[in-house]
Amino acid sequence: MDIHEYQAKQLLAKYGVSIPPGEVVYQTHEAENIVSWLNEENIIVKAQVHAGGRGKAGGVKLCKTHQEVIKTVDKMIGMKIVTPQTSETGKIVNRIYLEKAYKIKKEFYFCITIDRETGGNTIVSSKRGGVDIEEVAEKHPDEIFKMKISPGSDLLTHHARTIVYNLGLSGNAAKKAQKNILAIYKAFTSLDAAMIEVNPLALVADDDIMVLDCKSSFDDNALYRQRQVAEMKDENEYDPLELEAARHDLNYVKLDGNIGLMVNGAGLSMATMDIIKHYGGEAANFMDVAGAATPERVAAAFKLIYRDSDVKGILINIFGGMMRCNDIAEGLVNASKEVGLDKPLVVRLEGTNVEMGMEILKNSGFPIKPVDTMEQAAKDVVEMVKEKK
Amino acid sequence: MAVLLTKESKIICQGFTGAQGTFHSERAIEYNTNIVGGVTPEKGGTKHLDIPVFNTVAEAKKITGCNASGVFVPPPFAADAILEGVEAELDLIVCITDGIPTSDMQRVKREMKGSKTRLVGPNCPGVLTPGIGKIGIIPGHICRPGRIGVVSRSGTLSYESAVQTAKLGQSTIIGIGGDPVNGTNFVEALELFLNDPDTDGIVLIGEIGGTAEIEGAEFIRSWKGNSKKPVAAFVAGAAAPKGRKLGHAGAIVNSGDETADAKKDALRSAGVEVSDTITRIGESMMKAMGE
Numbered sequence: 001m002d003i004h005e006y007q008a009k010q011l012l013a014k015y016g017v018s019i020p021p022g023e024v025v026y027q028t029h030e031a032e033n034i035v036s037w038l039n040e041e042n043i044i045v046k047a048q049v050h051a052g053g054r055g056k057a058g059g060v061k062l063c064k065t066h067q068e069v070i071k072t073v074d075k076m077i078g079m080k081i082v083t084p085q086t087s088e089t090g091k092i093v094n095r096i097y098l099e100k101a102y103k104i105k106k107e108f109y110f111c112i113t114i115d116r117e118t119g120g121n122t123i124v125s126s127k128r129g130g131v132d133i134e135e136v137a138e139k140h141p142d143e144i145f146k147m148k149i150s151p152g153s154d155l156l157t158h159h160a161r162t163i164v165y166n167l168g169l170s171g172n173a174a175k176k177a178q179k180n181i182l183a184i185y186k187a188f189t190s191l192d193a194a195m196i197e198v199n200p201l202a203l204v205a206d207d208d209i210m211v212l213d214c215k216s217s218f219d220d221n222a223l224y225r226q227r228q229v230a231e232m233k234d235e236n237e238y239d240p241l242e243l244e245a246a247r248h249d250l251n252y253v254k255l256d257g258n259i260g261l262m263v264n265g266a267g268l269s270m271a272t273m274d275i276i277k278h279y280g281g282e283a284a285n286f287m288d289v290a291g292a293a294t295p296e297r298v299a300a301a302f303k304l305i306y307r308d309s310d311v312k313g314i315l316i317n318i319f320g321g322m323m324r325c326n327d328i329a330e331g332l333v334n335a336s337k338e339v340g341l342d343k344p345l346v347v348r349l350e351g352t353n354v355e356m357g358m359e360i361l362k363n364s365g366f367p368i369k370p371v372d373t374m375e376q377a378a379k380d381v382v383e384m385v386k387e388k389k
Numbered sequence: 390m391a392v393l394l395t396k397e398s399k400i401i402c403q404g405f406t407g408a409q410g411t412f413h414s415e416r417a418i419e420y421n422t423n424i425v426g427g428v429t430p431e432k433g434g435t436k437h438l439d440i441p442v443f444n445t446v447a448e449a450k451k452i453t454g455c456n457a458s459g460v461f462v463p464p465p466f467a468a469d470a471i472l473e474g475v476e477a478e479l480d481l482i483v484c485i486t487d488g489i490p491t492s493d494m495q496r497v498k499r500e501m502k503g504s505k506t507r508l509v510g511p512n513c514p515g516v517l518t519p520g521i522g523k524i525g526i527i528p529g530h531i532c533r534p535g536r537i538g539v540v541s542r543s544g545t546l547s548y549e550s551a552v553q554t555a556k557l558g559q560s561t562i563i564g565i566g567g568d569p570v571n572g573t574n575f576v577e578a579l580e581l582f583l584n585d586p587d588t589d590g591i592v593l594i595g596e597i598g599g600t601a602e603i604e605g606a607e608f609i610r611s612w613k614g615n616s617k618k619p620v621a622a623f624v625a626g627a628a629a630p631k632g633r634k635l636g637h638a639g640a641i642v643n644s645g646d647e648t649a650d651a652k653k654d655a656l657r658s659a660g661v662e663v664s665d666t667i668t669r670i671g672e673s674m675m676k677a678m679g680e
Contacts, residue, residue: 116570152492152500192491221490221491222492225490267542267567268667273626275668
């Protein structure tokens with residue numbers, strides 16, 4: 001789960017990380033109180049959306065007067081932000097963060113993430129902060145410094161020291177950076193984070209070190225024991241269908257194509273997306289009916305996909321294993337009745353009683369095409385959606 | 390002989406009396422698996438499915454001599470259950486549980502350093518040796534005894550592979566699971582199959598994310614002379630949108646090796662027969678075997 005910049009900063013501050021004074025607002029009039037409370041010459045106004053690249057999209061503005069802050073907030077609320085990391089329709093700004101703007105002396109990049117290769121965490125840092133780190137990785141790979149922390153181990157002082165020396169810091173600034181790095185790592189492990197990316201980590205006046213921007217993501221599996229993080233979920237950031245899927249414990253991600261998919265298992269879901277693409281189609285979603293593919297879950301998942309107006313045809317690919325295919329087929333026919341199915345539906349079932357299941361689908365009276373193989377199912381659904389156009 | 394699960398395996402189920410533990414133990418018993426006991430705290434001394442229940446793994450081991458365990462314990466308690474089996478010095482622990490916090494698994498990884506126990510999973514379908522038995526949830530009826538070793542990150546794709554290699558049959562099917570931090574990896578599973586006299590060919594099913602397939606490819610490349618075995622592979626996720634999960638840093642940490650295409654290329658250049666779709670994995674295996 002992702003959270004907003006201001007929420008991440010609130011969490012980091014609890015662990016002793018240095019962050020600028022600031023406050024979030026939802027409406028213009030709230031900004032008036034905040035500017036007088038902040039009482040700073042320069043204030044930075046930042047749209048809070050879960051997407052990188054918002055600066056270039058007009059979501060970050062430096063303001064030099066209080067009137068300018070109010071005017072900017074007024075303009076930014078409700079604004080649509082489209083960046084390479086959002087969908088084409090972009091994201092609406094509902095929350096704006098106002099914080100003290102600093103004169104920056106140096107900018108660094110600092111990130112902690114789970115490393116699948118080692119099973120531990122890896123810290124990535126660079127002297128070249130404040131810019132797109134992927135670009136730095138490409139153009140100056142030798143200026144990216146990686147430190148691998150072994151699984152379940154703490155970040156020790158000598159680790160932090162090594163990182164700050166690599167950033168070229170010394171004296172008081174080095175001490176403060178070291179303290180901040182240790183605190184961010186502590187926050188990472190204590191809060192079950194999956195990634196905390198600080199860009200930039202900045203050196204400002206008086207040798208102070210500040211987290212000026214922060215993106216973070218948390219382990220969904222650990223949210224049950226991280227209530228303060230779980231409560232930070234902003235439902236506006238999610239596609240409504242994704243939210244509903246989450247309520248049914250379905251693993252669903254909305255995509256850009258027009259073929260609705262319903263599959264059991266994450267691997268088979270991806271493999272089904274792949275084969276659709278192989279035959280020239282594009283999936284409208286990723287859907288893993290996680291857990292047992294019971295008739296009830298299959299019906300709930302089917303109705304959800306059906307409601308997506310981008311979906312022009314549906315492919316159901318269930319490897320039932322121990323599930324009885326006739327039960328799944330009956331669940332599907334009932335769901336088809338409920339929605340009044342009029343989009344092409346191709347179904348491939350594998351498992352116990354597969355012939356019975358196929359018979360039920362054939363005789364349903366709905367435009368359902370049962371097929372024997374996944375390959376045929378993919379070819380058919382791509383063809384049927386093309387014909388519909 | 391097969392790998393991991395053999396005629397000598399004595400198996401217990403942790404989380405035995407729960408819904409999942411019960412259902413899948415019943416299926417395993419139907420499949421003639423040698424289940425000698427179960428563990429559920431507070432239910433020690435009773436019987437479940439006609440099999441003795443113990444309070445702890447240590448007690449189960451003392452009385453039954455078990456050497457392997459299937460873990461069906463709910464996510465918040467699963468890491469602890471794994472470590473209980475590790476401390477009892479079982480040879481094999483297969484953890485089926487999906488949804489264990491990553492930091493819990495990092496802790497397991499730390500505690501298992503230097504241990505003699507092998508962990509398979511978590512978030513995996515388990516291990517099945519046709520004709521011998523199974524730990525986990527792989528449906529027995531789709532597997533046939535034979536000489537192909539299957540190793541897969543995905544459960545359902547290991548089932549697809551079993552169905553498509555029915556003609557050749559399988560020596561053992563190993564689901565290593567899809568979690569970021571897990572036990573047995575591709576290299577270790579490949580090594581088991583390479584050293585198994587009953588395995589003639591290997592199916593490897595990977596996914597986007599991480600670098601385990603790349604390491605597997607490097608290992609296959611290092612095979613020399615007579616100890617080579619034909620490998621067929623599929624990597625799921627070529628059509629998946631980039632960066633939906635961990636964003637930039639994940640990609641940077643793993644230096645761009647994460648895409649399905651990069652993994653397929655690495656496997657191909659190591660001499661693996663790579664299938665473009667999962668539906669051709671059986672064909673690819675036949676081709677790699679020269680049949």
